[in-house]
Amino acid sequence: MNIKANTKARKPSTKQRALEILRRIKELYPDATCSLDYETPVQLLIATILSAQCTDERVNKVTPELFRQFPDAAAIAAAELDDIVTLVKSTGFFRNKAKNIQAACRLIMTEFGGEVPQTMEALLTLPGVARKTANVVLANAFGIHMGVTVDTHVKRLSYRLGLTKHLDPVRVEQDLIKLLPRPDWENWSIRLIYHGRAVCNARKPACDRCILADLCPSAFNAAAHSPAKKLSTTNVKGTASKKLLKSVALENDIQVT
Numbered sequence: 001m002n003i004k005a006n007t008k009a010r011k012p013s014t015k016q017r018a019l020e021i022l023r024r025i026k027e028l029y030p031d032a033t034c035s036l037d038y039e040t041p042v043q044l045l046i047a048t049i050l051s052a053q054c055t056d057e058r059v060n061k062v063t064p065e066l067f068r069q070f071p072d073a074a075a076i077a078a079a080e081l082d083d084i085v086t087l088v089k090s091t092g093f094f095r096n097k098a099k100n101i102q103a104a105c106r107l108i109m110t111e112f113g114g115e116v117p118q119t120m121e122a123l124l125t126l127p128g129v130a131r132k133t134a135n136v137v138l139a140n141a142f143g144i145h146m147g148v149t150v151d152t153h154v155k156r157l158s159y160r161l162g163l164t165k166h167l168d169p170v171r172v173e174q175d176l177i178k179l180l181p182r183p184d185w186e187n188w189s190i191r192l193i194y195h196g197r198a199v200c201n202a203r204k205p206a207c208d209r210c211i212l213a214d215l216c217p218s219a220f221n222a223a224a225h226s227p228a229k230k231l232s233t234t235n236v237k238g239t240a241s242k243k244l245l246k247s248v249a250l251e252n253d254i255q256v257t
Ligand code: SF4
Pocket: 157, 160, 161, 199, 200, 201, 205, 206, 207, 210, 211, 212, 213, 216, 217, 218, 219, 220, 222
């Protein structure tokens, strides 16, 4: 599709832009895959829980020893919690993560016969599992597309690309589901994560070398269309709202005073 030529005649719809962005990022990152290392569904579940507020690179440094000592749900369920805590310490929020990993594995053993469940509903009953983790596990371990994985990169880029007006991951996901074909939901997330790391950085997007620039309302003006700008123009009142602002800022690698 020649979007530039079409733009002069008629502005492409949001859906047309989303599909063209999808086509281009598939071409740009043909071999993109989930960057977490794992051999089984339960290992992917654990790695994804550990990846919250942490890089996949860091998680991949921690999991070989964790999975060597505790290779499956039964082993994690029976482990001393302190041993898990020690092994996952460098991923941040390690006490909560270790507790959630063990509680999730215990539930997998008692309620799901030792296997990671294959439905969104069942996955969401596991401690430490929200829609993002469930989507990653369903798509990559089982090839089931129940939603779009929205991590910090997917949220930031979808927002900058004008495909959503929201910052809440669940609402971003609902917007993306309407724009993208179901078989490409996970494709979208994996490739947008690659693009977020390589080009559309949170602080310094490299619009001058971005193949999406002609489709992007934030091109060369990302600061004006950033989550930080939205946050700073929002009238934030109350402790709960301030907490939300801080957590969104943290996820987007933004300093808020
Ligand atoms: S044009 Fe700039 S802001 Fe838009 S996606 Fe590319 S790098 Fe990000």
